Amino acid sequence: MNKPIKYTIIALVLVFSFYNAVYIKDLDAVKALKTKAVFNAKDYADDFIENKVQNLLAIDASSFLTGISEDVKSYSESKGNKLGISDDYYFIIDGKATVEKIEEENVLVTLQENKNRKLKIATDFIFGNAIREGAKMANIGDYQNTMDYNNISVELNNIVRETIVSPFKKSVKENDSLYFKGAVKVNVNKPQLDNLRVIPLILDLKK
Amino acid sequence: MKIPTKLFKPQNLFFLLAIFTTFGCKPKSQNDTKKIAVVISTLNNPWFVVLGESAAERARELGYEATIFDSQNNTSKEAEHFENLIAAGYSAILFNPTDSEGSVSNVKRAKQASVPTFCMDREVNSLDGPASQIISDSFSGCVELGEYFVRQLNKKGKYVELLGLVGDNNTWNRSKGFHSVVDHFPELEMVAQQSADFDRSKAMEVLESVMQSHPDINAVFCGNDAMAMGAYQALVATGKQDSVMVFGFDGADDVMNAIADNKIKATVMQSPKAMARTAAELADQYLNGERDFGAKTPLAVKVVTKENISEFGNYGVKK
Numbered sequence: 001m002n003k004p005i006k007y008t009i010i011a012l013v014l015v016f017s018f019y020n021a022v023y024i025k026d027l028d029a030v031k032a033l034k035t036k037a038v039f040n041a042k043d044y045a046d047d048f049i050e051n052k053v054q055n056l057l058a059i060d061a062s063s064f065l066t067g068i069s070e071d072v073k074s075y076s077e078s079k080g081n082k083l084g085i086s087d088d089y090y091f092i093i094d095g096k097a098t099v100e101k102i103e104e105e106n107v108l109v110t111l112q113e114n115k116n117r118k119l120k121i122a123t124d125f126i127f128g129n130a131i132r133e134g135a136k137m138a139n140i141g142d143y144q145n146t147m148d149y150n151n152i153s154v155e156l157n158n159i160v161r162e163t164i165v166s167p168f169k170k171s172v173k174e175n176d177s178l179y180f181k182g183a184v185k186v187n188v189n190k191p192q193l194d195n196l197r198v199i200p201l202i203l204d205l206k207k
Numbered sequence: 208m209k210i211p212t213k214l215f216k217p218q219n220l221f222f223l224l225a226i227f228t229t230f231g232c233k234p235k236s237q238n239d240t241k242k243i244a245v246v247i248s249t250l251n252n253p254w255f256v257v258l259g260e261s262a263a264e265r266a267r268e269l270g271y272e273a274t275i276f277d278s279q280n281n282t283s284k285e286a287e288h289f290e291n292l293i294a295a296g297y298s299a300i301l302f303n304p305t306d307s308e309g310s311v312s313n314v315k316r317a318k319q320a321s322v323p324t325f326c327m328d329r330e331v332n333s334l335d336g337p338a339s340q341i342i343s344d345s346f347s348g349c350v351e352l353g354e355y356f357v358r359q360l361n362k363k364g365k366y367v368e369l370l371g372l373v374g375d376n377n378t379w380n381r382s383k384g385f386h387s388v389v390d391h392f393p394e395l396e397m398v399a400q401q402s403a404d405f406d407r408s409k410a411m412e413v414l415e416s417v418m419q420s421h422p423d424i425n426a427v428f429c430g431n432d433a434m435a436m437g438a439y440q441a442l443v444a445t446g447k448q449d450s451v452m453v454f455g456f457d458g459a460d461d462v463m464n465a466i467a468d469n470k471i472k473a474t475v476m477q478s479p480k481a482m483a484r485t486a487a488e489l490a491d492q493y494l495n496g497e498r499d500f501g502a503k504t505p506l507a508v509k510v511v512t513k514e515n516i517s518e519f520g521n522y523g524v525k526k
Binding site for chain 2 (some may be wrong): 083084085086087088094125127129130138141142144145146147151153154157161
């Protein structure tokens, strides 16, 4: 075989191999595909607040306070949710109340059903997992990276801070009546029943 | 050569069969005590020593032979351990991974060899690899620590964050929990965020270097207690130990003593003993046929400060 034919064949083989070894794809399309597989905690939290909170089952606040003051441990074990091995239990409660005092980080309310029962509605320091665990809206075992699971709480708290608490703080006054629904954390070893804080999901002022 | 025909008589054959059946060569593992391997990311940190020793101790109490392997924070070393212990016929692995992504292949290799893995403290990014993962609820701990941090600094000041190993999910769960609180206070300014790999000496070097450009910091948040001790040493070297608050995570003995002595402000107690015992007990249940485990079991952690330190004992809450 003469040299030009030999080199042409080698060149063709090399071009063919190279062509089949390299794939060129649109970077945006690849990125979009990757993002689709990534869990979006903000969308998940938005969907929960917009579509699920209204029908979320809640314990009447007055019977909740009676239950935990009688036997915090057994009441929490039967009615509350907890994450893994922990002494912290979470509940979703609701009720009608009257604003007694506006404090720096909370609004102190008295339950209308039982004037001796008081609760704090959190208006600052809205952090942690109370809503996620109270509503038992997600299971940690479904998340490959626990950070995704924790991001749900971060996003829920952001929404509460911006869309629920912020307008409430601007308009709430002492002696206002309101309907509330929210999440509460109770530590069964240190219950601190006089200092329970409700992270609000619904705050409906009746002027 | 003449073969004695007597040997082939039926009664002799039955006799030989009975002898071979009774004293024959069974696979060794069926005769010996089952072995459990405890693979730890590093034994260069007292917290992980307690984790490894507690796991091995509980496994022994449950009737297994237990051996501790040190991965020296090196994923290839860890892979070597996995290869060796699979070949050596270990029945289960109590595993503290070096890297949430890099350790997945090791866990999957063990699973292929029918050796179940139980992760302790650190997770791997796989739901189907480990039989179960027992992890600290680092995020919640750092939310609580973040609230304490904000109140101690009266919502304003400059601070440095020392991160752990960047490939470990705990590093980011702790950092994210902390920032989910602290970032909502605009007068708290983070002047530097650097990794010191969960290592005491590195933390000291990193903080010394950061303080050359930021001598006016008010606090240091560290992703573990070893780094908190390193940061404290750096502050002592510059004479700022009384004006800069240090916050750690783990509940290690030296930091608990430092909190009692007003040297370190707070830490988060995560109990290596509870995690290790739970992992060993789950492994025992698995080897006895149980398969219904949650993919992840988080353990609650608690903030330790000067005010509540009396409630805590050696690597855990007082009973």
